[in-house]
Amino acid sequence: MATTAKIRKLLLGNEAIGLGALHAGVRVATGYPGTPSTETLEYMAQVAADETQVQWATNEKVALDEGVGAALAGSRVLVTMKHVGLNVAMDAWMTSPLVGVNAGLVVLVADDPGMHSSQNEQDSRYLGRFAGVLIFEPTDSQECYDFVRAAFDASERWDSPVMIRTTTRISHLRAPVTPHDPDILPSRPFQRNSGKYVMLPVNARAGRQRLLERLPQMTDWVESHPFNQEEMRSTSIGVITSGTSYQYVRDVMPEASVLKLGITNPLPEQKIRRFAQKVERLLVVEESEPYLEESVRSLGIDAQGKVFFPRAGELSPELVRLGFQQAGILEVPTSSNPAIWPESVMRPPVLCPGCPHATPFLVLREIGAYVNGDIGCYTLGASEPLSAMDTCLSMGSSIGMAVGMAKAGVKDRPIVATIGDSTFLHGGIPAFIDAVWNDADITVLILDNGTTAMTGGQAHAGTGTNLRSSGLPRVDIAALCRTMGAGSVVVVDPYDVGATHRAMLGATRYRGVSVVITNRPCVQAPTKLFGRTYGVDANLCDGCQLCMNIGCPALGWDLATEDRRIALIDADQCTGCTVCAQICPQSAILPVPAGSGSRGGK
Amino acid sequence: MNDPTQIHANVVVAGVGGQGVVLAGNIIADVCMYYGLDVKKAEVHGMSQRGGAVSSQVRFGVEVHGGLIEKGQLNWIVGFEWAEALRWMPLLSPEGSVFVSTEEIIPPSALKDRVSGMVRYPLELLDHPRVRAFDAPALAKQAGNVKAAGVVLLGALSIDLPFSLDVWNQALTRWVPTKALEINLRAFELGRRWEEKAPVTKPQPVPKPITRQVWLNLEESWCKGCGICVNVCPERIWTLNQKNVVEALSPERCTGCGLCEKLCPDFAIDVLTESTIRVNEEGGSVLWQPN
Numbered sequence: 001m002a003t004t005a006k007i008r009k010l011l012l013g014n015e016a017i018g019l020g021a022l023h024a025g026v027r028v029a030t031g032y033p034g035t036p037s038t039e040t041l042e043y044m045a046q047v048a049a050d051e052t053q054v055q056w057a058t059n060e061k062v063a064l065d066e067g068v069g070a071a072l073a074g075s076r077v078l079v080t081m082k083h084v085g086l087n088v089a090m091d092a093w094m095t096s097p098l099v100g101v102n103a104g105l106v107v108l109v110a111d112d113p114g115m116h117s118s119q120n121e122q123d124s125r126y127l128g129r130f131a132g133v134l135i136f137e138p139t140d141s142q143e144c145y146d147f148v149r150a151a152f153d154a155s156e157r158w159d160s161p162v163m164i165r166t167t168t169r170i171s172h173l174r175a176p177v178t179p180h181d182p183d184i185l186p187s188r189p190f191q192r193n194s195g196k197y198v199m200l201p202v203n204a205r206a207g208r209q210r211l212l213e214r215l216p217q218m219t220d221w222v223e224s225h226p227f228n229q230e231e232m233r234s235t236s237i238g239v240i241t242s243g244t245s246y247q248y249v250r251d252v253m254p255e256a257s258v259l260k261l262g263i264t265n266p267l268p269e270q271k272i273r274r275f276a277q278k279v280e281r282l283l284v285v286e287e288s289e290p291y292l293e294e295s296v297r298s299l300g301i302d303a304q305g306k307v308f309f310p311r312a313g314e315l316s317p318e319l320v321r322l323g324f325q326q327a328g329i330l331e332v333p334t335s336s337n338p339a340i341w342p343e344s345v346m347r348p349p350v351l352c353p354g355c356p357h358a359t360p361f362l363v364l365r366e367i368g369a370y371v372n373g374d375i376g377c378y379t380l381g382a383s384e385p386l387s388a389m390d391t392c393l394s395m396g397s398s399i400g401m402a403v404g405m406a407k408a409g410v411k412d413r414p415i416v417a418t419i420g421d422s423t424f425l426h427g428g429i430p431a432f433i434d435a436v437w438n439d440a441d442i443t444v445l446i447l448d449n450g451t452t453a454m455t456g457g458q459a460h461a462g463t464g465t466n467l468r469s470s471g472l473p474r475v476d477i478a479a480l481c482r483t484m485g486a487g488s489v490v491v492v493d494p495y496d497v498g499a500t501h502r503a504m505l506g507a508t509r510y511r512g513v514s515v516v517i518t519n520r521p522c523v524q525a526p527t528k529l530f531g532r533t534y535g536v537d538a539n540l541c542d543g544c545q546l547c548m549n550i551g552c553p554a555l556g557w558d559l560a561t562e563d564r565r566i567a568l569i570d571a572d573q574c575t576g577c578t579v580c581a582q583i584c585p586q587s588a589i590l591p592v593p594a595g596s597g598s599r600g601g602k
Numbered sequence: 603m604n605d606p607t608q609i610h611a612n613v614v615v616a617g618v619g620g621q622g623v624v625l626a627g628n629i630i631a632d633v634c635m636y637y638g639l640d641v642k643k644a645e646v647h648g649m650s651q652r653g654g655a656v657s658s659q660v661r662f663g664v665e666v667h668g669g670l671i672e673k674g675q676l677n678w679i680v681g682f683e684w685a686e687a688l689r690w691m692p693l694l695s696p697e698g699s700v701f702v703s704t705e706e707i708i709p710p711s712a713l714k715d716r717v718s719g720m721v722r723y724p725l726e727l728l729d730h731p732r733v734r735a736f737d738a739p740a741l742a743k744q745a746g747n748v749k750a751a752g753v754v755l756l757g758a759l760s761i762d763l764p765f766s767l768d769v770w771n772q773a774l775t776r777w778v779p780t781k782a783l784e785i786n787l788r789a790f791e792l793g794r795r796w797e798e799k800a801p802v803t804k805p806q807p808v809p810k811p812i813t814r815q816v817w818l819n820l821e822e823s824w825c826k827g828c829g830i831c832v833n834v835c836p837e838r839i840w841t842l843n844q845k846n847v848v849e850a851l852s853p854e855r856c857t858g859c860g861l862c863e864k865l866c867p868d869f870a871i872d873v874l875t876e877s878t879i880r881v882n883e884e885g886g887s888v889l890w891q892p893n
Binding site: 008010012035036038039116117140169172173174175176244247248250251252316317318321341342343344345346347348349350351352365366367368377380384385454455456542543544545546548549551552553555556557559560561562563564565572585 | 618619627628631632635640641642643644645646647648649650651652653654655667668669670671672673685686688689691692708709710711712713714716719721722723724726728748807809810812813814832833834836857858859860861864875876
């Protein structure tokens with residue numbers, strides 16, 4: 001390894017974190033998939049030595065618990081999650097700094113400003129500060145690699161978990177990384193210490209004291225830490241910044257002096273004061289919340305930030321430039337005459353051709369149920385043309401919200417919760433038990449496609465596999481629902497439109513908690529599925545548009561006819577799920593005779 | 603611009619989820635790494651990969667900071683799909699240029715106007731000196747697989763860049779799966795010669811609004827207000843009024859699928875289109891005709 005380590009590699013920020021963790025001697029890595037954090041464990045699973053444990057956990061809280069357990073047992077641990085995943089892990093997160101670590105525990109929390117693939121854009125730095133842990137914020141892939149290695153040392157030095165906080169543009173930035181030789185670590189076997197590790201109030205009080213004692217010491221340490229770098233250039237403008245914002249500032253205002261904060265909790269107060277004194281005007285450029293700005297101001301230093309740089313959404317070089325223009329620092333260009341290009345098209349994400357989630361939402365739309373959705377590909381059931389979802393809040397919320405609706409006395413329509421297999425195992429089970437316990441009259445529709453599809457097809461407890469293993473025990477979701485006390489559990493093939501309709505009608509008429517499980521595998525993962533291609537008989541199709549209600553990307557229009565829009569199936573995309581053929585009133589959609597259809601041009 | 607170790611440029615590879623946009627960006631970045639350049643590449647992962655707009659922004663030079671390309675600083679667009687290339691054109695620098703496939707992937711959301719049948723998609727290709735549009739999938743098919751269309755476009759881009767063919771081929775070898783390598787190397791070569799090899803693109807006729815007519819007939823006295831038609835209608839045109847009788851809320855939206863007629867237990871609804879009338883005429887029994 002030492003001989004090949006020096007080669008410059010092109011890595012995603014997430015991959016660099018994974019490699020850094022491995023080179024820091026991590027022996028356990030766990031997490032729950034969530035954009036933009038997912039690739040970290042996937043990469044580690046590919047490149048780690050056989051004895052390294054890299055595995056998905058059922059949810060982020062379980063992952064963090066496993067992390068604390070492994071750290072106390074003497075293994076360096078990386079735990080990965082997206083920002084909203086930290087909320088799930090919050091109980092363990094807040095108390096883990098009181099327990100401390102034995103070997104290093106680093107938690108990657110990947111924020112998603114702009115909500116590319118998320119339900120909120122919370123700034124996790126507040127949650128790092130809340131827990132009183134060190135926060136490292138890398139600005140590119142090389143720093144991802146270097147910072148994670150330093151974070152493990154820091155975790156052991158301060159006997160505390162450390163947060164690596166990235167954002168989408170750091171996690172999904174691919175850039176060169178030069179790795180260094182891997183660490184050789186002393187053994188740190190588990191040492192019984194119930195006075196420190198058992199959070200009885202008496203012990204927790206001591207843990208809290210230890211936390212409060214180390215905070216000022218950590219602050220001193222951070223003051224001289226090289227990750228907080230003062231880059232002096234012109235003294236007329238000074239910018240305090242971190243993460244991807246640092247890069248935008250360098251692109252847009254290369255002449256500005258910069259205090260680049262690689263550690264954003266605790267903050268180096270003296271360093272900030274010194275920097276503020278050296279520059280004539282001080283700005284804070286950061287994405288999402290005014291986390292740094294408020295901290296700088298709380299030191300009594302005059303600084304401006306969110307008055308020029310937006311708090312909502314992610315920053316971009318344009319927005320940073322605009323902010324500097326509004327601050328009167330950069331000149332507003334005299335209007336040039338830009339080329340006028342035709343407008344492009346909206347292209348929101350859609351369910352894939354042959355997606356087994358389409359039929360259940362077609363059916364729900366017909367039944368007219370109140371549908372509480374959940375987090376996954378099937379949240380797209382809310383968008384046109386399926387338009388069959390009324391609420392969606394957070395991972396596992398669908399069932400609890402359905403119970404709430406039922407308890408509020410809603411009776412005019414059936415109340416349904418739709419939840420995917422992975423999300424059900426992640427956060428749906430306690431709510432499900434609650435629904436049975438409190439005798440809620442709801443239907444739970446479990447869209448079981450045998451994978452965690454939205455994030456790219458990860459294993460879960462129902463798949464019998466994990467990142468580096470197969471042949472594992474697998475949860476039988478139908479049996480689990482029966483065990484938890486559901487009165488009616490029906491498993492149905494979502495490619496059978498009639499059967500799905502009947503199953504849903506029956507379930508919604510059942511009094512109590514009823515369950516319908518649709519059980520077709522995802523067409524994308526773990527393997528791409530294709531059946532026989534279907535085509536439209538132009539003589540039979542009368543252009544009634546019924547099939548267009550599936551929202552299948554393989555279905556389009558033949559634009560040649562003038563009096564109607566005959567449906568057209570893209571043979572390269574069609575997976576042969578037959579749903580459109582089943583609902584066509586004219587029976588105009590038929591299998592393409594073998595040999596005449598094209599598939600991928602082969 | 604001619605010294606490959608001193609070049610500074612920004613390239614966007616744009617397409618639709620599943621077209622190989624991320625891979626193409628990696629190949630460009632890999633070539634830049636060979637020449638010792640600094641590279642930053644912003645990728646799209648997650649929800650957008652479900653058929654949404656996907657891009658790789660590749661920035662390279664002696665020193666590069668952020669991964670996002672600022673408006674007016676984009677030098678090349680490699681468009682795997684027509685509208686996706688269009689999306690990036692407002693960012694082009696005054697000298698920037700575009701290599702784009704004439705392939706048009708019309709998203710389901712562009713086919714919402716079912717009554718007029720109008721497509722909300724910029725179907726017409728641009729006649730612009732800096733937009734070089736050609737049938738990349740046709741060349742990919744020639745190379746052996748239509749899926750290599752992206753690599754055809756990379757080949758076209760490579761003519762504009764000062765990197766050697768050998769280095770490109772090495773990068774392809776590193777990133778493309780072995781079983782598809784031969785086809786992709788051929789596709790790359792055809793892309794370099796696209797001007798002589800690509801078939802002439804025929805302009806697509808721009809569709810006119812359709813003139814379909816649908817007649818709805820409701821026998822109110824037969825309706826018992828069960829609401830089946832209200833729920834099944836894909837266009838949501840029916841509603842139950844205060845008399846608990848169905849009423850057409852927006853009959854102009856009817857596309858004539860006939861689901862309500864077929865599922866009405868009381869035979870209260872007739873949906874007639876030109877084609878059903880034609881059938882009836884052929885059968886010799888016209889049930890009903892519009893005035």
